Amino acid sequence: MLLTKFDPMKEFRDLEKRMESAFKFPEHGDIANVSGFTPSVNTREGEYAYHVExxxxxxxxDDINVDIKDNVLTISGERKTKKEVKEKDYYKMESSYGKFQRSFTLPDNTDVENIEANSKDGVLEVVIPKLKKVNKETKQIKVK
Incomplete structure (x- = not known):
């Protein structure tokens, strides 16, 4: 006769595993086919501006939006790609659609009125100028 040890928590662990698999997010490579994609971002600080690539x-x-609200830079948009192959003996069409959004809190020394964005060869570059520092002279206050 085979004896099985009773485990009162086994059903809860099984339920937890089923819930995790039901709500598990896809791996980074698969996310583009499910709900969008998360674009790679490089940021750097120059002498006169911040750069976001x-x-x-x-x-x-035309599918890229760059907005600023409450000192937060938001880059969003939608990617629509369609690949179509027509050969003599077969036809194949693949398409993927997905929205994306990335947000960045800007430092206090940014000039939000003069931000520029350029898109070239699949890379968006946003240049955020820094405000010029005003070197104020030290003023001596006479104590009375």
């Missing part, structure tokens, strides 16, 4: 392959310039 976003990799957006296959995204048209």
């Amino acid at each position: 976003v990799d957006l392959p296959g995204v048209k310039k």
Whole structure:
């Protein structure tokens, strides 16, 4: 006769595993086919400006939005790609659609009125100028 040890928590662990698998997010490579994609971003600080470079392959310039609200820079848009192959003995069409959004809190020393954005070869570059520092002279206050 085979004896099985009673485990009162086994059913809860099984339920937890089923719930995790039901709500598990896809791996990074699969996310583009499910609900969008998360573009890669490089940021750097120059002497006169901050630079944000976003990799957006296959995204048209007209499908990119760059907004600023409450000192937060938001880059969003939608990627629509369609690949179609017509051969003599077969036809294949693949398409993927997905929305994306990335947000960045800007430092206090940014000139939000003069931000520029350019898209070229699938890379969006946003240049955020810094405000010029005003070197004020030290003023001596006479104590009375």
